[in-house]
Amino acid sequence: MLAPLIINILMNRLLLFISLILSLGSCNSIYYSNTVVYNANELKPENVVRLDLSNKDLRTLPNDFDRYKNIRFLNLSNNPNLDFTSIGGTLAKIEGLEVLKLDSNGLHNLPSWVAQLSRLKHISLSYNHGLNLEDAFLHLKKLPLLEKLNLTQNGITQIPKNVKGLTQIKNLRLSHNQINTGVSYLRLSKLKALKFLWLDHNKINVLPAEIGELNQISELYLGDNQLKKLPKEIEFCKKLCVLYLGNNQFKDLPDEILSMKVCMVVLYGNEIKQIPKSYKKLKNPLSILILDKNNLDKKQQEVAKKYFKGFFMLSLKNQHH
Numbered sequence: 620m621l622a623p624l625i626i627n628i629l630m631n632r633l634l635l636f637i638s639l640i641l642s643l644g645s646c647n648s649i650y651y652s653n654t655v656v657y658n659a660n661e662l663k664p665e666n667v668v669r670l671d672l673s674n675k676d677l678r679t680l681p682n683d684f685d686r687y688k689n690i691r692f693l694n695l696s697n698n699p700n701l702d703f704t705s706i707g708g709t710l711a712k713i714e715g716l717e718v719l720k721l722d723s724n725g726l727h728n729l730p731s732w733v734a735q736l737s738r739l740k741h742i743s744l745s746y747n748h749g750l751n752l753e754d755a756f757l758h759l760k761k762l763p764l765l766e767k768l769n770l771t772q773n774g775i776t777q778i779p780k781n782v783k784g785l786t787q788i789k790n791l792r793l794s795h796n797q798i799n800t801g802v803s804y805l806r807l808s809k810l811k812a813l814k815f816l817w818l819d820h821n822k823i824n825v826l827p828a829e830i831g832e833l834n835q836i837s838e839l840y841l842g843d844n845q846l847k848k849l850p851k852e853i854e855f856c857k858k859l860c861v862l863y864l865g866n867n868q869f870k871d872l873p874d875e876i877l878s879m880k881v882c883m884v885v886l887y888g889n890e891i892k893q894i895p896k897s898y899k900k901l902k903n904p905l906s907i908l909i910l911d912k913n914n915l916d917k918k919q920q921e922v923a924k925k926y927f928k929g930f931f932m933l934s935l936k937n938q939h940h
Contacts, residue, residue, distance in 0.1 A: 656671045657672045657681065691718065696722035716738055718740065745773065746772045752782075765788065814838065816839055823845065842863050842885070861885075874895065912936070
């Protein structure tokens with residue numbers, strides 16, 4: 620029997636693979652370049668594309684930092700003593716900087732110089748509990764190419780109104796927060812470019828009806844919450860292709876899925892005991908269904924195989940019965 624950790628790894632790899640396929644046209648070589656951990660003896664800093672300066676207990680940037688002229692990815696995470704106010708002028712000179720990681724730095728306010736990084740596509744601000752989002756969004760909205768924003772584990776309970784200014788955001792990660800109010804979903808619905816939304820580990824026990832306003836998203840991650848059912852309004856998410864509901868408290872396959880055009884549903888780690896007859900003549904494009912670690916007995920597993928015959932993937936591993 621596979622350990623839960625291994626199952627999670629396999630599932631994450633599957634989701635990553637599918638996401639890569641969906642976004643293949645926009646892949647950039649930066650993500651396939653080697654990451655260089657900073658050392659003072661780097662022979663050819665001008666050739667470094669990805670530079671890791673995380674966990675260095677920095678107070679300022681290294682003396683030879685200006686030799687790294689072609690950086691496109693910079694990780695400054697976990698340097699809480701770094702004087703972020705003073706380094707803006709130096710970073711603004713890096714014309715090609717596309718990815719910036721500022722995780723775990725105890726930031727309460729995003730440095731205003733971030734707005735000068737005109738080529739930035741991805742910024743990660745995770746584990747900065749108490750970060751002033753309203754102020755941060757004022758700076759981030761000035762970045763015309765910003766597509767990906769990571770705000771994991773920041774103690775967020777409500778999305779500020781001015782999030783609507785982040786008009787280019789396609790991928791928003793809000794994992795490990797406590798966002799479960801309808802007003803937050805309404806405000807997120809203003810992000811018309813948004814495709815990938817991560818709300819896993821948000822202590823959500825009732826998904827607000829306002830989820831239906833997010834009719835622009837294609838992938839929704841709601842894993843590791845306390846959901847027992849879906850609101851009918853989720854049917855209005857007409858562009859939703861991937862719905863991730865792993866490690867919740869569903870006892871039945873949600874009937875709401877039947878009227879949607881989702882192609883992949885992940886429901887592993889729930890409490891599902893049977894396959895409803897309503898799924899017998901499933902007509903939507905669903906072709907990947909993950910039901911590992913539920914409570915389906917052998918008879919119900921056979922029902923699943925019968926109902927979902929011909930699926931690209933049907934997984935029923937490690938049932939608890």
